[in-house]
Amino acid sequence: MMATYSGNLVAFLTVTKEKLPFSNIAGLVEQSSYKWGTHEGTVFETIFKTSTQPDNVKFWNGVVAYNKTNPSILSADPNVQIRLVMEGNYAYVGDRTQMELAMDNNCHLAMVLSDLLTMQFAIALPNKSPFTKIFLTSKMNAIFENGLLQKWKLEHWPKHGICDNIPRKESTPITLIDIHSSFYVVAFGVFIASSILIYECLKLRYQKKRLMQDKGKQTSHETDIVRMKSSLEDSIIY
Numbered sequence: 001m002m003a004t005y006s007g008n009l010v011a012f013l014t015v016t017k018e019k020l021p022f023s024n025i026a027g028l029v030e031q032s033s034y035k036w037g038t039h040e041g042t043v044f045e046t047i048f049k050t051s052t053q054p055d056n057v058k059f060w061n062g063v064v065a066y067n068k069t070n071p072s073i074l075s076a077d078p079n080v081q082i083r084l085v086m087e088g089n090y091a092y093v094g095d096r097t098q099m100e101l102a103m104d105n106n107c108h109l110a111m112v113l114s115d116l117l118t119m120q121f122a123i124a125l126p127n128k129s130p131f132t133k134i135f136l137t138s139k140m141n142a143i144f145e146n147g148l149l150q151k152w153k154l155e156h157w158p159k160h161g162i163c164d165n166i167p168r169k170e171s172t173p174i175t176l177i178d179i180h181s182s183f184y185v186v187a188f189g190v191f192i193a194s195s196i197l198i199y200e201c202l203k204l205r206y207q208k209k210r211l212m213q214d215k216g217k218q219t220s221h222e223t224d225i226v227r228m229k230s231s232l233e234d235s236i237i238y
Contacts, residue, residue, distance in 0.1 A: 021033065035089065035090050037090070037093070039094055044093055047116070048063065086108065099111050
């Protein structure tokens with residue numbers, strides 16, 4: 001556990017991750033640096049056209065506005081969409097499979113993690129096809145739910161793109177100087193914790209002292225009352 005925590009801490013403090021300008025449709029439509037587009041005549045166009053969600057409405061309004069100056073943003077050719085992305089300041093909303101294939105051959109492309117919708121592909125068969133019994137809906141659902149599709153994808157999906165052949169910077173061992181900022185954080189935390197502990201101890205000591213003083217005053221007051229009562233009784237007797 002200690003090794004895992006230390007490794008995560010070192011990675012967090014020393015590794016710089018490139019942050020994308022947006023992570024979903026909501027972030028895309030709220031910024032003004034990027035334009036966007038999608039496939040014309042596909043389910044994506046239908047979703048944005050008919051949706052009543054505010055983010056989707058803003059997305060489609062942007063497509064309509066951008067299409068007046070650049071009709072290519074609604075091109076059904078994935079290569080055209082990728083070219084627009086490579087030209088800069090353009091976001092393409094489309095099928096994840098096509099994007100993954102494009103990213104396998106282009107190291108300058110990036111894809112956000114959020115999905116607009118989950119799409120499942122189907123196999124079309126003619127009537128009375130002998131394969132109908134093989135590809136029953138229940139069997140296909142079982143294959144999907146058991147993770148076989150993901151397993152087959154890992155086995156047969158292209159694994160060696162041009163990005164794998166690009167020489168990467170050789171990793172260097174991390175020295176004490178590289179993580180000196182973590183010691184500053186730890187020292188600051190220890191200082192704050194020590195200050196709070198000292199304050200609590202002084203406060204507790206003061207409260208105990210105050211309580212003892214209050215008890216002493218109460219005892220003295222009760223003694224005076226007893227004395228006054230005793231003197232009063234003596235006066236009555238005489």
